[in-house]
Amino acid sequence: xxxxxxxxxxxxxxxxxxxxxxxxxxxxxxxxxxxxxxxxxxxxxxxxxxxxxxxxxxxxxxxxxxxxxxxxxxxxxxxxxxxxxxxxxxxxxxxxxxxxxxxxxxxxxxxxxxxxxxxxxxxxxxxxxxxxxxxxxxxxxxxxxxxxxxxxxxxxxxxxxxxxxxxxxxxxxxxxxxxxxxxxxxxxxxxxxxxxxxxxxxxxxxxxxxxxxxxxxxxxxxxxxxxxxxxxxxxxxxxxxxxxxxxxxxxxxxxxxxxxxxxxxxxxxxxxxxxxxxxxxxxxxxxxxxxxxxxxxxxxxxxxxxxxxxxxxxxxxxxxxxxxxxxxxxxxxxxxxxxxxxxxxxxxxxxxxxxxxxxxxxxxxxxxxxxxxxxxxxxxxxxxxxxxxxxxxxxxxxxxxxxxxxxxxxxxxxxxxxxxxxxxxxxxxxxxxxxxxxxxxxxxxxxxxxxxxxxxxxxxxxxxxxxxxxxxxxxxxxxxxxxxxxxxxxxxxxxxxxxxxxxxxxxxxxxxxxxxxxxxxxxxxxxxxxxxxxxxxxxxxxxxxxxxxxxxxxxxxxxxxxxxxxxxxxxxxxxxxxxxxxxxxxxxxxxxxxxxxxxxxxxxxxxxxxxx
Numbered sequence: 002x003x004x005x006x007x008x009x010x011x012x013x014x015x016x017x018x019x020x021x022x023x024x025x026x027x028x029x030x031x032x033x034x035x036x037x038x039x040x041x042x043x044x045x046x047x048x049x050x051x052x053x054x055x056x057x058x059x060x061x062x063x064x065x066x067x068x069x070x071x072x073x074x075x076x077x078x079x080x081x082x083x084x085x086x087x088x089x090x091x092x093x094x095x096x097x098x099x100x101x102x103x104x105x106x107x108x109x110x111x112x113x114x115x116x117x118x119x120x121x122x123x124x125x126x127x128x129x130x131x132x133x134x135x136x137x138x139x140x141x142x143x144x145x146x147x148x149x150x151x152x153x154x155x156x157x158x159x160x161x162x163x164x165x166x167x168x169x170x171x172x173x174x175x176x177x178x179x180x181x182x183x184x185x186x187x188x189x190x191x192x193x194x195x196x197x198x199x200x201x202x203x204x205x206x207x208x209x210x211x212x213x214x215x216x217x218x219x220x221x222x223x224x225x226x227x228x229x230x231x232x233x234x235x236x237x238x239x240x241x242x243x244x245x246x247x248x249x250x251x252x253x254x255x256x257x258x259x260x261x262x263x264x265x266x267x268x269x270x271x272x273x274x275x276x277x278x279x280x281x282x283x284x285x286x287x288x289x290x291x292x293x294x295x296x297x298x299x300x301x302x303x304x305x306x307x308x309x310x311x312x313x314x315x316x317x318x319x320x321x322x323x324x325x326x327x328x329x330x331x332x333x334x335x336x337x338x339x340x341x342x343x344x345x346x347x348x349x350x351x352x353x354x355x356x357x358x359x360x361x362x363x364x365x366x367x368x369x370x371x372x373x374x375x376x377x378x379x380x381x382x383x384x385x386x387x388x389x390x391x392x393x394x395x396x397x398x399x400x401x402x403x404x405x406x407x408x409x410x411x412x413x414x415x416x417x418x419x420x421x422x423x424x425x426x427x428x429x430x431x432x433x434x435x436x437x438x439x440x441x442x443x444x445x446x447x448x449x450x451x452x453x454x455x456x457x458x459x460x461x462x463x464x465x466x467x468x469x470x471x472x473x474x475x476x477x478x479x480x481x482x483x484x485x486x487x488x489x490x491x492x493x494x495x496x497x498x499x500x501x502x503x504x505x506x507x508x509x510x511x512x513x514x515x516x517x518x519x520x521x522x523x524x525x526x527x528x529x530x531x532x533x534x535x536x537x538x539x540x541x542x543x544x545x546x547x548x549x550x551x552x553x554x555x556x557x558x559x560x561x562x563x564x565x566x567x568x569x570x571x572x573x574x575x576x577x578x579x580x581x582x583x584x585x586x587x588x589x590x591x592x593x594x595x596x597x598x599x600x601x602x603x604x605x606x607x608x609x610x611x612x613x
Contacts (some may be wrong), residue, residue: 002020002021002022002062002063002065002343002347002349003018003019003054003056003060003061003337003338004018004019004022004061004064004065004332004339004342004343005017005018005061005063005064005065006018006048006064006335006336006338006340006342007047007064007065007067007110007335007338007429008038008043008044008066008067008068008128008331008332008333008338009030009043009066010040010041010042010043010044010098010102010336011040011331012038012040012105012194012331013029013030013031013038013040013331013332014028014029014030014031014039014040014041014042014043014046014331014332015028015029015043015046015328015332015333015334015335015336015337015416015451015488016028016030016043016046016047016049016050016335017335017336017338017365017416018050018051018053018054018061018339019048019343020054020056020353022344022349023138023342023359024136024297024336024339024359024361024364024365025054025173026050026053026054026365026366026539027335027336027365027366027416028046028049028050028177028327028365028367028414029043029046029330029332029417029565029613030043030044030045030046030280031225032046032366032367032414032565032566032567032568033045033046033049033568034436035572036361036565037195037562037563037564038056038137038195038413039162039269040195042109043335043451046110047114048445049366051368054279055128055292057118058114058115058333060113061118061119061340062115062118063114063118063119063120063346063347064114064119064120064121064339065100065120065121065122065338065339065341065342065346065509066109066110066121066122066338067123067125067128067331067334067335067336067337067338068122068123068124068128068151068152069122069124069125069127069152069575070103070104070106070122071104072152072153073103073125073151073152074103074151075105075152075153076098076150076152076153077092077095077172078101078175080175080238081142081239082325082555083238084238084239087239087240088238088239089241090240090241090243090583091166091240091434092244093129094241096232098228100272100570103105104202105374106120106122106210106301107448109122109497110165112190114297116406116551117153119242121338121339121341121342122344123211123337123338123342123345124151124152124154125152125333125334126146126148126151126154126157126168126171126302126339127146127168127337127341127345128155128168128334128335128338128341129146129147129301129302129326129334129337130144130157130159130161130168130208130299130301130337131153131166131335131337131338131340131344131345132144132301132326132328132333132334132336132337133146133299133300133301133305133324133325133337133342134160134161134299134325135166135325135337135340135341135343135344135351135359136336136340136359136360136403137161137297137299137353137357138324138354138355138356138359139161139297139299139324139355139361139465140162140163140351140353141160141161141162141163141295141297142160142161142295142297142299142324143157143158143159143160143161143289143290143293143295143297143298143320144159144160144161144298144299144300144301144491145157145158145285145286145289145298145299145300145305146158146178146300146301146302146305147179147300147303147305148177148179148183148281148302148303148304148330148331149177149179149180149183149194150174150175150177150180150401151178152240152501152553153171153173153174153588154172154173154174154471155171155172155173155174155176155177155179155180156171156172156177156178156285156302156304157170157171157172158170158171158285158289160293160295160579161299162455163350163351164344164348164350164351165246165344165345166341166344166345169292169293169450172228172354174228174471175230175232175235175237175238176229176230177230178228178278178281178282178304179302179303179304180235180237180243181219181220181274181275181277181278182200182278182304182307183217183471184235184237184243184244184248184255184272185200185245185270185271185509186199186200186243187242187244187256188243188244188248188249188252188256188257188264188270188526189242189256189257189267189270189271189304190202190256190257190258190259190260190261190263190267190548191259192259193243195337196262196301197306197307197521198306199447199450199478200271200275201271201276201307201308201309202338202449202450202451202520203263203268203271203272203449204268204271204274204275204309205272205520205522206270206271206505206521206523207265207267207268207269207270207271207273207398208220208269208271208272209246209269209272209273209276210269210272210273211252211270211273211279212272212273212276213249213267214251214252214271214273215274215277215335215367215608216233216277216465218231218251218369219231220277220281220285221480222277222281224284225282225285225288226281226282226283226284226285226288227286228281228285232413233245233247233445234247235253236248237410238521241258241579242519243404244256245482252266252270255265255270256553257594260611263267263447263449264449265503267396268320272356273607275307275309275310277311278304278307279310279313281318282304282307282313282314283309283310283313283314283318286298286314286318286319286320286477287318287319290319290525291319295539296320296321296322297320297321297324298314298318298320298322298323298324299323299324299325299326300324300325300326300329301325301326301329301337302306302325302329302330303329303330303331303335303359305325305326305329305482306329306330307480307482308481308482308483308484308582309517310327310423311323311482312373312467312483312484312485312524312582313605314465315483318502323483324358325480325482325483326360326492327360327361327363327415327416327417327418327419327421327480327482328416328417328418329482330414330418332417332418333416333417336416339364342495342600346422348529358388361485361534362421362534362535363415363416363417363421363500364412364413364414364415364416364421364423364534364535365413365414365415365416366413366414366415366423366568367413367569368412368413368414369415369569369570369588371588371589373570374570374587374589374590375387376588377502377570377571377587378436378551378570378587378590378592381574383591383592383596383597383598384589384592384596384597385577385590385591386589386592387587387589387590387591388557388591390537390589391540393541393586393589393591394506394537394540394541394543394544395544396397396546396591397409397541397551397584397586397591398544398545398547398548399548399552400583400584401427401428401429402429402545402548402549404428404429404435405433405583405584406427406428406438406439406443406571406582406583406584407426407427407428407575407582407583407584407585407586408426408559408576408582408584408585408586409422409423409424409426409427409538409541409559409586410423410424410482410540410559410570410573410585410587410588411423411537411586411587411588412535412537412578412584413534415475415565417480417567418457418526419480419481419482419489419558420557420558420559420566421479421480421481421528421535421556422528422530422535422537422538422556423538423558424443424558424567424568425538425556425559425564426439426443426555426556426557426559426582427541427554427555427556427557427559428517428554428555429517429552429554429555430454430515430516430517430518430551430554430555431515431516431517431542431549432516433515433516433517434497434516435452435517435555436451436452436516436517438581438611439452439517439555439557442580442581443561443580443581443582444557444560444561444564444580445562445564445580446503449505450523451520451525452517452518452555452556452557453481453518453519453525453526453527453528454515454518454525454527454528454555454556454558454562455529455530455538455542455547455553455554455557456476456527456528456529456530456542456552456553457529457539457542457543457546457552458479458529458530458531458539459531460552461476461477461478461529462476462525463488463490463552464515464553465486465487465488465525465527465551466485466486466487466488466489467485467486468515471472476529477529477531478527478528478529479528479529479530479531479534480528481526481527481528481556483526483527484524484525484526484527485524485527486524486525487513487515487518487519487524487526487587491513491514491515492512492513492519492523494516497597514551515551515553518555528556529561530542541554542554559573559576560576561576561579561580564576570587572591573587574587577601578594578597578599578600579600580595
């Protein structure tokens, strides 16, 4: 039984194939088209998934699309009617794509794929919930999904047991935690649906100055975490912006222009909305636990990518274990839609052991053989060195210890927004200047942005403090979705979150034995590396620890600002040659930048991608 899951036409289009209930392939369209957050029909992703599964479109038994187009149009239409005549321009702007494609999704799918079989349409938040629970290791669990908006739901919670998933309650549009956070993303000058993680990274530089103002005017939050927005401050129902003039008057200025100077006010706004978001998530988590009595929690939806709030929920919340879908945004809806069809529509049994998840490290994308990589290198006529796997780990560990930055391209591509050790840029976490070097000379991005540490599983407690839960022997964060703090013995401070200086001055006062991955509040977005799911990356970390005594490296995605993570050896080589990386590892092959000819560009590539 083969099921194809599809998400498309909003942002982060993707495809997934499950074969007899097992996830065999999943990928985002942006990786192939090189258009960040590509929303178009995922033709190339589907092509890849079929090839990896070894089947053709005629072998697909069901197609499952991640939401109900008619229900989404119902929300768009009724929202306009409720606000008419305001919003006419935005309504008319949206109509052509709806009339041409979105309303006729079944026809679109059949025409694109030449597919004649049945098509299933779970609701948007059902797809999110399915992506959270069904691949998780838990036999039963509470489930929480949070995002901007699906059809009508913006937040839902329920319970998964065995192969069954039941949604118990939801919060509906226009009241949305995701859109509240996106409103501040827009107001502080970042791009909605891609800049939210920048706002999260900016928050530790600020103070929670505006928390009371947000609670007083923008959002009424109840004890159970349910909330109500005062829509007079927002413009997303009727206009092309997120915030209204009333919002701007409340905070005393117009939105920051993109690429302009980030002020102390922007930092304080970021910190304030982050604090409010964390409090809402904590209250909802406690309410769900009280209502369900479940000891486990699964998360999905775009808000579940807020790893700072995830960390607080893990440390301070009532749940013993939390599992977060690594592709928590709309891309993961393709996976959830396929699994919903398998378990809920077809009633197929789910087998889990309460220990191992069913997502296989989320390494579900393209991979290239040694012969394919060597063939590519020969077409470039460049010098390279080939190593055995053990030699490679030892050699790259030495290069990293010598303060070199490495482009690491190895194995199957990750599904989701995080590089997890297959399409990564890596460096020495102990370096005092590596954070600024990577941001400004390699990633071409804002200097305040933090980098994530990767640590050998089993060594986490020695280096990172989860404040009260660090003694749990089962703590792991394989998908880089939970924030903890650098252990006080390593951070040089007696308490996490200690304020040192004002604004970006705090960056200069980081005192840590791993400063390159220590944020200004001593926090760190932890990725634990496991031998079972990523043996080559685990072997590299092991070699680095043996050489230096430190089992922690920097891991950031193999791309530059404005560009998707690299997919192919060609993408990796081009990105490597355009940046300040020192060495490129393609499988078992190592390239030294000093020995390569200069890349001749036909366009002003750096400026083209620098704007986001």
